[in-house]
Amino acid sequence: MRNQNYRVRIKPKIKLKLAVLTLVIISALFFLLWLFIKSDFYNSTDIFEFKTPLAIEPINIRKAGKYPHYDLAKFKLPSGEFTEIQVNTEMAVNNKYCFSRVYKNGKFTRYQIVAYKNCI
Incomplete structure (x- = not known):
């Protein structure tokens, strides 16, 4: 019997979950970056x-x-x-x-x- 290359198929339901999870992670990172830029820590002047x-x-x-x-x-x-x-x-x-x-x-x-x- 010859070796066959197997192809892993991801179901559309799993693809949708991965896309939503990626979108949530990117949105959370943008939100954290926005909070850091708007915070007093970033904008405070040094004495x-x-x-x-x-x-x-x-x-x-x-x-x-x-x-x-x-x-x-x-x-x-x-x-x-x-x-x-x-x-x-x-x-x-x-x-x-x-x-x-x-x-x-x-x-x-x-x-x-x-x-x-x-x-x-």
Whole structure:
């Protein structure tokens, strides 16, 4: 007896159920996407605050890439922790850089170089 290729036939009733189920799933996904776009979470603005400006001399400065004016400086903070910040070599005043803590919606995110007049 020779091997026969069997063809699975889906009944029209099952085809209709699969089409309706697919339509319901796609509609639900569109509805969830619409809710997300219209929600306050998606449209809310972030609040950035710059606190505790510090003027500190770096411990170590090294080149940070292909740009000639940007270097990576290592600082020791008054709390005793060390941090590396990308600095512009032209912003130093008396070999000191001014940077502050950046808070996004009340949570600390990073340190950022700010104008030296903010540290005076």
